[in-house]
Amino acid sequence: MSNENINITLPDGTILEKPSGTTGLEIAEGISSGLAKQSILVEVNGELRDLSYPILEDSTLKILKKDADEALELIRHDCAHVMAEAVQTLFPGTQVTIGPAIDNGFYYDFSREDAFTLDDLEKIEKKMHEIIDLGFPFEREVWNRDKAITHFEEIGEMYKSEIIKDLPEEEEVTVYRQGQWMDLCRGPHLPTTKYIGNSFKLMKVAGAYWRGDENNEMLTRIYGTAWRTDKELRTYLNMLKEAEKRDHRKIGKEMKIFTFDDEVGAGLPLWLPNGSVIIEELENLAKETEDKAGYDRVRTPHITKGSLYEKSGHLSHYRESMFPAMDIDGNEYFLKPMNCPHHHKIFASLPRTYKELPIRLAEYGTCYRYEKSGQLFGLMRVRSMQMNDAHIYCSEEQFKEEFLSVCKMYLKYFEIFGIDKYEMRLSLHDPKKLGEKYVDEPELWLKTETLVREALEDGKLNFVEIPGEAAFYGPKIDVQVWSAIGREFTLATNQVDFAVPSRFDLTYTDNQNKPQTPLCIHRAPLGTHERFIGFLIEHFAGNFPLWLSPVQMSIIPVSEKFNDYANKVYHKLKDNGIRVNLDTRNEKMGAKIRNAELSKIPIMIILGEKEVESNSISVRRRFVGNEGGISLDSFIENCKQEINNRMQASSAKHD
Numbered sequence: 001m002s003n004e005n006i007n008i009t010l011p012d013g014t015i016l017e018k019p020s021g022t023t024g025l026e027i028a029e030g031i032s033s034g035l036a037k038q039s040i041l042v043e044v045n046g047e048l049r050d051l052s053y054p055i056l057e058d059s060t061l062k063i064l065k066k067d068a069d070e071a072l073e074l075i076r077h078d079c080a081h082v083m084a085e086a087v088q089t090l091f092p093g094t095q096v097t098i099g100p101a102i103d104n105g106f107y108y109d110f111s112r113e114d115a116f117t118l119d120d121l122e123k124i125e126k127k128m129h130e131i132i133d134l135g136f137p138f139e140r141e142v143w144n145r146d147k148a149i150t151h152f153e154e155i156g157e158m159y160k161s162e163i164i165k166d167l168p169e170e171e172e173v174t175v176y177r178q179g180q181w182m183d184l185c186r187g188p189h190l191p192t193t194k195y196i197g198n199s200f201k202l203m204k205v206a207g208a209y210w211r212g213d214e215n216n217e218m219l220t221r222i223y224g225t226a227w228r229t230d231k232e233l234r235t236y237l238n239m240l241k242e243a244e245k246r247d248h249r250k251i252g253k254e255m256k257i258f259t260f261d262d263e264v265g266a267g268l269p270l271w272l273p274n275g276s277v278i279i280e281e282l283e284n285l286a287k288e289t290e291d292k293a294g295y296d297r298v299r300t301p302h303i304t305k306g307s308l309y310e311k312s313g314h315l316s317h318y319r320e321s322m323f324p325a326m327d328i329d330g331n332e333y334f335l336k337p338m339n340c341p342h343h344h345k346i347f348a349s350l351p352r353t354y355k356e357l358p359i360r361l362a363e364y365g366t367c368y369r370y371e372k373s374g375q376l377f378g379l380m381r382v383r384s385m386q387m388n389d390a391h392i393y394c395s396e397e398q399f400k401e402e403f404l405s406v407c408k409m410y411l412k413y414f415e416i417f418g419i420d421k422y423e424m425r426l427s428l429h430d431p432k433k434l435g436e437k438y439v440d441e442p443e444l445w446l447k448t449e450t451l452v453r454e455a456l457e458d459g460k461l462n463f464v465e466i467p468g469e470a471a472f473y474g475p476k477i478d479v480q481v482w483s484a485i486g487r488e489f490t491l492a493t494n495q496v497d498f499a500v501p502s503r504f505d506l507t508y509t510d511n512q513n514k515p516q517t518p519l520c521i522h523r524a525p526l527g528t529h530e531r532f533i534g535f536l537i538e539h540f541a542g543n544f545p546l547w548l549s550p551v552q553m554s555i556i557p558v559s560e561k562f563n564d565y566a567n568k569v570y571h572k573l574k575d576n577g578i579r580v581n582l583d584t585r586n587e588k589m590g591a592k593i594r595n596a597e598l599s600k601i602p603i604m605i606i607l608g609e610k611e612v613e614s615n616s617i618s619v620r621r622r623f624v625g626n627e628g629g630i631s632l633d634s635f636i637e638n639c640k641q642e643i644n645n646r647m648q649a650s651s652a653k654h655d
Contacts, residue, residue, distance in 0.1 A: 007058045018055075025051040025191075028063050038065040040195055041074060041188050050140055050188040066195070072228060076101035078138065078189055078196050079128070079226040080108050085181040086127035087222075090120075096183065097159040097210065097219060103488070104236065105225035109208050111159065115220055121202040124222070132196050136179040138189035148173045152184070159210065160184050199233040200226035214372075242485045248537035249378040255542055255550070255600060257533070258379065267376045267383030269530060274550035277579065278536075279386075279529050281548050283364055285416070285646065286388050286526055289409060295362040295390055300342035302366060306332035311503055312341040313439070317472040323370045323383075335368035340497070340522055343391040344504040347518075352508035357518065358394035358402055364529075365389055379534035388492075388526035393506070393518040396451075399496075403455045406494050406523045410479060413525055417536065418648045421482040422491075424461055426452060427469035438472050439499040448498045448519075449475045473499040476522075483539040491535065495522035542600045543622065547643040553580040554596040558589055558608035565612045569605065569632060576636050578643075597622070603639075 008016040008027060016027065024042030028035045028051070042049050043062040048070060055061070064070055080099035087094055087110060099108030110116075116124075143151075145164060152160040163184060164173055176185045178193055190196060202224045210216035227233040252258050257275040264270060271279060287297070306325055309315045314322070314337060325332040336342070343361045352359065366386045375381050394402045407424070414422055428449055434440045452475050456463045463477070470476055476495035482488050497520040507515040526532050536544070546552055553573065557566040563584050573580045581601075583592045589606070596604050604620040610629070611617055617635055619627040630638075 006055065008055065009058075009060045011060075011062050020056050021054040023052050023054055024049065024061065024063060027061065031063075035063065035065075039063050040066055040068075040071055040190055043070075048188050050138070051191050052140065053188070066228060072226075073101045074188065074190050075196055075200075075228065076106040076226045078193065079200050079224060080106040081138075081176070081178060081183055081185070081189070082128050082131050082193060082196065083124060083202070083222065083224060084108050084110075084183060085131055085178065086124045088181070090123055090127055093156075095157055095159055098163075099183075105203070105223060107221050107223045109210070109219040109221045111210075111217065111219050116205045116222060118205075121205070121222070125200075125202045128200070129198055131178070132193045132198060134179065135192045135194040136177075137192045138187075139177040140187055140189075141175050141177065141182075143173045143175055145173050148175070148184070196226070197228065199228060199230050200224055201233065201237070214374075239486050243487050243538065246483075246485065246538040246541045247378075248380075248534040251537050251542040252379070252534075255537075257537070257550070265383070266373055267371055267381070269379060269382055269384065275533070277550040278533055278544070278548060282388075282526060282529065282532070285413075286364070287362075289412065290360075290362050290390065293360070293405065293409065294358075295360040298343065298346055298361050298363050300336070300339060300346075300363060300365055302336055302368075303333045304336055304342065306334055308341050308345075309334060309337075312338075312344070312500055313472060313503065314338060314341070317437070321369050321371075323368055336365070337367055337369050339363055339365040339367065339387065339389045340391055340500070340520075341504075344500065344506060344520075347391075347393055347506055348504055352393075352518075354395065354508055354510050354516075357508060358392050358398050360390060360392045362390035379530040382528075382530045385528035385530045387528045388524045388532075390523055392521040392523065393501075393508075394521070395508075395510075395516070396519060399451055399519050399521075400455045400458065402521055403452065403494070403496070404459045406521065406525065407456070407459055407461055407477070409523075409525050410492070410494075414481070416646050416648060417539070418484070419481050419539075421486075422462070423480045424456065424463040424494075425469075425478040425480060426456065426463050426465045427471075427476045427478055428465060428467050429470040429475065430468040433468075438470065441499060444498045445475075448496050452477070452496055471495050471497075471522075473497045479525075481535070483535065484541075485538075487538065489531075489535045491532065492524045492527040493522070494525075496520075497522055544600070544602075545646070545648055546602045546639070547646045549579070549600070549602050551579055551581055551599065551601050552639075552643075553578060553603040553605055554592075554599075554601045555580060555582045555605045555607065556589060556592045556596070557584065558606065560584065560586070562607050562609070562612060566607050569607065569617060572632060573636065576640065578636070578639060593620070 004020045005017050006020045008018055018027065025036060025039065028039040039051060041051060041064050043064060044053065044055055045059050080101065084096045084099055088096065091112060095111040097109040097111060099106065148164050149161050174186060175182050176187060176189055202222060204223050206221045206223065208219050208221040210219055225236060227236060255274055256272045258269045258271050260269060306315060318337060322337045323335045325334055346361055347359060364386055366384060368384055371381055371383050392402050429438045429445050431442065434442060474496040476493055478493055479491045480488055481491045501517050501520050506518055508518055510516050555566050555570050557563050566582055570580060570582045593604060602622045606618040606620055616629045616631050618629050619635065621627055
């Protein structure tokens with residue numbers, strides 16, 4: 001340790017003078033023994049470090065405890081290390097590859113001849129508990145690159161050797177020990193294995209290609225979940241059980257909403273009549289909302305010359321996600337992956353002036369993206385998708401108002417669908433990847449990112465910043481929502497485009513009669529039909545509110561002698577635009593009611609002698625039960641009001 005002193009600045013502004021090489025743990029101990037016991041890691045100059053990390057220069061320091069958000073990721077990362085040790089202890093000869101923390105848990109990829117079984121997972125989990133209870137410290141070591149390569153090759157860890165060889169020359173090679181076992185890792189880690197706790201569970205085994213490349217070896221991946229407390233673990237496992245019951249693939253099949261067919265092709269959904277009803281209702285909602293907000297509707301073709309996508313930049317930045325080209329009349333044509341280039345052409349088809357701006361072009365356009373077969377998942381990840389798309393062309397002065405109006409449209413939709421929890425993620429560019437992943441316009445990047453940030457702040461919207469996730473042409477907002485059971489979904493996006501309008505020579509004349517390039521806002525508040533309906537199925541567990549239900553009512557006559565009256569009621573409801581069926585099957589009434597409940601029909605109309613005599617109906621509502629008798633006209637009026645106002649019954653979210 002050097003005799004030279006350094007200044008450590010704490011979050012409250014306190015400056016501590018300490019010897020160079022002082023660790024975060026020593027600083028925590030100097031503040032209080034209680035803080036030292038609760039500390040798990042430190043943030044030095046904005047970077048997470050082990051408690052044992054020596055601080056060599058003047059730095060800002062934040063001491064983090066187990067309740068910090070960062071702690072959970074560390075618990076999961078350390079769980080991955082402990083799992084890898086357990087596997088290699090129980091199954092000698094197994095090679096370890098990569099084991100990161102992920103949302104809700106962790107995984108590790110292994111190379112071995114035999115697949116792991118469920119019994120193996122139980123053994124591994126038991127061994128993990130034993131390792132954790134031993135309380136081994138996580139010890140960081142910096143190794144010489146050649147020494148590290150040689151070491152891992154000598155013990156047969158060829159994957160680790162390959163990782164080291166691919167590291168940048170300037171990056172130091174670090175390993176972490178826990179007892180006798182060690183792993184290549186950047187860190188940081190918890191002080192000891194005991195800090196992990198025992199609130200974890202191994203979940204499943206899956207296949208995974210080395211480094212995600214299908215041309216590489218197939219590895220075996222073990223997934224696990226880990227939490228701070230047993231209560232958090234139980235909550236998560238219960239959520240998974242509920243999510244399994246609500247799986248949109250299962251409910252979608254039961255409710256006859258959509259299907260897939262091998263002869264049609266993977267990832268290409270077929271919408272059944274019930275699904276088409278939901279689509280039409282969503283489109284009606286979007287079109288009404290957009291019409292009031294001043295949008296004009298357009299239509300564009302499904303295929304386009306490749307030259308259009310060369311101009312837009314999609315071929316250079318997005319080609320891997322596009323379907324292969326088709327040769328038509330000697331020209332390359334592509335299935336449309338995005339609507340935006342076509343909307344740019346529509347904007348450019350006429351001379352534009354500042355008096356016309358903002359121009360808002362909307363389309364429910366079908367797009368096609370070549371998702372790898374292993375990534376396809378029900379409606380959530382498909383190859384054909386119909387997008388609630390629109391592009392707003394505006395001046396810089398108009399930008400903030402237009403951007404916020406889109407964000408407010410999101411909030412309106414959240415209210416309609418009973419989405420109580422959401423987060424907007426401002427995705428920013430990585431300056432190191434200009435000209436590679438992002439268009440090389442550093443000044444425009446900073447300018448537009450500032451514009452978006454200010455708009456969100458002025459609108460007092462809940463957002464976080466995510467570096468390195470912007471679109472290639474500008475910053476964007478990714479909208480994350482949580483379903484009724486707490487499951488997270490990426491719903492939609494709101495993007496700013498400062499680059500492509502110039503590529504398309506999009507201009508308008510300002511009040512000085514000078515040409516100006518507009519800003520373009522790409523937005524899709526309802527995302528795609530596919531993903532959004534998948535979300536809604538799980539959010540409502542198929543129990544859609546009345547306005548969105550494929551079948552809104554079922555008429556159930558008590559016996560066949562009331563069928564004539566039932567037919568009269570049926571036709572009157574149909575004439576008033578209500579989606580209704582008539583159950584005149586020769587079945588007991590209880591069976592008919594049960595069938596309607598299983599079909600998740602919101603309202604049942606029970607008709608018997610009393611209803612015929614009083615020219616009324618008896619209403620039974622889902623989650624409520626019998627509501628008693630009411631005149632048909634009054635009932636129709638009430639229902640039309642509920643439907644037209646798109647009322648959201650909170651009970652519809654519950655199974």
